[in-house]
Amino acid sequence: MVVFATAITSCPSLHIPKRLSVTRQVIRCSSTASSVSAANFDLKNYWSTLREEINQKLDEAIPVKYPAQIYESMRYSVLAKGAKRAPPVMCVAACELLGGNRLAAFPTACALEMVHAASLIHDDLPCMDDDPSRRGKPSNHTVFGMDMAILAGDALFPLGFRHIVSHTPTNLVPETQLLLVINEIARAVGSTGMAAGQFVDLEGPSNAIDFIHEKKYGEMGECSAVCGGLLAGANDDEIQQLRRYGRAVGILYQVVDDVLKAKSSSVDGEKVLEEKNGKSYVGAYGIEKAIKVAEGLRAEAKEALEGFKKYGGKVLPLYSFVDYAADRGFSFGDQV
Numbered sequence: 001m002v003v004f005a006t007a008i009t010s011c012p013s014l015h016i017p018k019r020l021s022v023t024r025q026v027i028r029c030s031s032t033a034s035s036v037s038a039a040n041f042d043l044k045n046y047w048s049t050l051r052e053e054i055n056q057k058l059d060e061a062i063p064v065k066y067p068a069q070i071y072e073s074m075r076y077s078v079l080a081k082g083a084k085r086a087p088p089v090m091c092v093a094a095c096e097l098l099g100g101n102r103l104a105a106f107p108t109a110c111a112l113e114m115v116h117a118a119s120l121i122h123d124d125l126p127c128m129d130d131d132p133s134r135r136g137k138p139s140n141h142t143v144f145g146m147d148m149a150i151l152a153g154d155a156l157f158p159l160g161f162r163h164i165v166s167h168t169p170t171n172l173v174p175e176t177q178l179l180l181v182i183n184e185i186a187r188a189v190g191s192t193g194m195a196a197g198q199f200v201d202l203e204g205p206s207n208a209i210d211f212i213h214e215k216k217y218g219e220m221g222e223c224s225a226v227c228g229g230l231l232a233g234a235n236d237d238e239i240q241q242l243r244r245y246g247r248a249v250g251i252l253y254q255v256v257d258d259v260l261k262a263k264s265s266s267v268d269g270e271k272v273l274e275e276k277n278g279k280s281y282v283g284a285y286g287i288e289k290a291i292k293v294a295e296g297l298r299a300e301a302k303e304a305l306e307g308f309k310k311y312g313g314k315v316l317p318l319y320s321f322v323d324y325a326a327d328r329g330f331s332f333g334d335q336v
Contacts, residue, residue, distance in 0.1 A: 041313075041319075050092055051089065058110050058114075074155060076140055076143060077121050080135055082332070087220055093318050094228025104231050108164050111164045115160045118156035119153075122149075125141055161186075177230055184230065196211075197217075198216060221248075226239055245305055248301035255290055255293055256294055258290055260328070262282040305318060
């Protein structure tokens, strides 16, 4: 296992954990460097099919009730066109990799999307990242007001947990495994997870970018992969490999986003990205180093899947996600 060095410098008033850093030794790799090959796997078709099923189940999971405006606000963000549904798809793929039933994973997959949407609603608020748009449409608070956006996000978090408990078939997933799933999601979004990342993004030092990406983006990927494994009854070693894989993919996706946004900026790309989107790898280190970080993350994610090659083709969806996160080889028709 590669030992990674940290580039985060702590300040007296802020403790930054050094459990995992994404400023890591660069491991150059290609799709032929691993014993797993996804050359003939159609990720777009796999993803599109699952995406349609998940969209339908999310629509059913959030019917409009009283008070209607809260539900309309929740549905506005959760059911937004162009959402890729990466967290739920990763969850289903991890569950199926280990022999789990897709039907067992759907309630948790929907809950992950609810939690993801809630975090985006809150991140976009003027007191947070202050972003007036999301996926090419006005942000939730721009349409419904800050008060309703806060309530919608607050309502989506517990709805996700309730959906897992009330909709997961008990004949497919024992209650003890569901408790582990709920614990995993709560850990990922809480004060040591995504909330911590958002805090440091707002208040932390400029050189805390590794911690921010690990928490704001790595936690969601890690949680999604681990939840799928837990639903399928994965052993401890498999969970640790899924944890490592999901975190690397989650951070990789955002680092590549930073690079793409910087390259698309017409003037002083690095400065524009940092000012408009908070702390970023490109803003902190420049495009060249961000690309090297992405290469290392891509290699780490694939290495984490080596232990699953015994499952044959079932590992291909997760393996293909890595290359998609790095290369963005396709898009969906409604994607902005």
